[in-house]
Amino acid sequence: MKSKHTEPKTVTRPIRSTTEFARHVGLARTTVSRVLNGQPGLKKKTIDRVNRAIEETGFVPNAYALHLKGKRTQTVGVCVQNLSFPILVNKLATLQAKLRDRGITTFIEVVDGDSYEGAVRNFLSLRVEAMVFLGYFDEGKIERQLQGLVNNGTPSLIIDHFGIKGANTVTLDRARGMVAITEHLLDLGHRRFGLLGYSESFRSTHERTRGIREALEERGLDFDKCTENIDDQIVRTSDFEFGRALVRTFIERGKPPTAFIALNDVLAAGAIHGVRDMGLRVPEDFSVSGFNNQDICSMVVPNITSVDQRVDKTIQVAVDFVIDQMGKPLRTKPVVKMIDPLLIVRGSTGPARGR
CATH class of the missing domain: 1.10.260.40 (lambda repressor-like DNA-binding domains)
Structure with a gap:
């Protein structure tokens, strides 16, 4: 038949x-x-x-037809601060990959200023099942957006920006990372530190400064007497040239600190070149540390001591939380998960001169 x-x-x-x-x-x-x-x-x-x-x-x-039938969309909307920071690009790529492995489609908007408000509306119109905010945002405005998501019954999560009222958050313990770096340098005999790039007003910068202060106070040392910041004396262009110029200025003035703590690895790489420009050596004459543990740490000689943000761990915790909340009633109490950083000691830090 x-x-x-x-x-x-x-x-x-x-x-x-x-x-x-x-x-x-x-x-x-x-x-x-x-x-x-x-x-x-x-x-x-x-x-x-x-x-x-x-x-x-x-x-x-037709995805919209599925929405009308009340079926789950298996989608997540992501608002990312910007793509000018390599570490954010790494986190975004890891987030998308891990969600894709779990069968979740990611919609992404790169936002600045007020543009994330429109992005949230667009994502809700697509019936995303959760929202993720990656980076740092205006706290008052993002709080209003989060409240709107609560009213809509859509779960949300912030990655990185710590301290937003009522927000589910996964973030690196940046203060703890700076405690680790500062204690490492103190153990090497350093007592005077040049801070590179620490004039920024971002919350993440304040968290790191707090870590340095706590480590010094734990040893009975005064933050203001042990640290110096001359960011305002140099016009900031690229981070590499900024770090290079800062260190040269420190050395040219006389009586420079014995260690430089850079806000990120690119600043640290510039600082190492600044030391060389002055005919001096790292770590024999000056120690230099960075933050983020980017690839550039292994491209500079000596390799840079840095703090690893443990991106894979951070994003895995974030993905597990988001998927667990999708399709469920919203939590009444926000969840905050702090990820412990990891100090990676390399050749750019050594004993203080004259120790």
């Missing part, structure tokens, strides 16, 4: 709906829908027939 199913017809125009696609395949619409939704109990030849037709036609089910 011949099968009552006919072979797929040649496509003459784009297929816009599941009904049109089922007609093209020559199967009942309910059968095609079951294949598209991965439901059990179907014959292999039926599944193969539909999948082959998908490849031939490029048909994709």
Whole structure:
């Protein structure tokens, strides 16, 4: 007996709906829908027939139609601060990859100023099941956005920006990272430190400064007497040239500190070159430390002592939280998860001169 199913017809125009696609395949619409939704109990030849037709036609089910049926979208919206910082790019790429591995599609908007407000509205119109904010934002404005998401019943998470009222947060313990760096340098005999790039007003900079202060006070040392910041004396262009110029200025003035603590690894790399420009050596004459543990740490000689942000761990914790909250009632109490940093000691730090 011949099968009552006919072979797929040649496509003459784009297929816009599941009904049109089922007609093209020559199967009942309910059968095609079951294949598209991965439901059990179907014959292999039926599944193969539909999948082959998908490849031939490029048909994709209408996501909006799924929304109207009340089905979950398996999507997450991500607002990222900007892409000018390599560490943020790394976190974003890791976040997308880990969500994709869990079957979640990511919509991404790079935002600045007030643009994340429009991004949130767009994401909600797409019926995302959760929102993630990556980076640092205006606290008053982001709090209003978070409240709007609560009213909408959409779970949210902030990665990095710590201290936002009512926010679920996953962030690196930056203060603890700076305690580790400062204690390491103190153990090497350093007591005077040049801070490079620490004039920034970002909350993350304040957190790191707090860590340096705590480590010094724990040893009975005064922060203001042990540290010096001359950021305002140099016009900041690139971080590399900024770090280089700062160190040269410190040395040219006389009585420079014995260790330089840079806000990031690029500043630290510039600082090492600044020391060399003056005919001096790292770490024999000056120690230099960075932060973030980027690839540049291994590209400079000596390699840079730095703090690793443990991006994979941070994002894994974030992904687990987001997926656990999708499709569930919102938590009444916010969750804050602090990730412990990791000090990576390399050749750019050594004993203080004259120790």
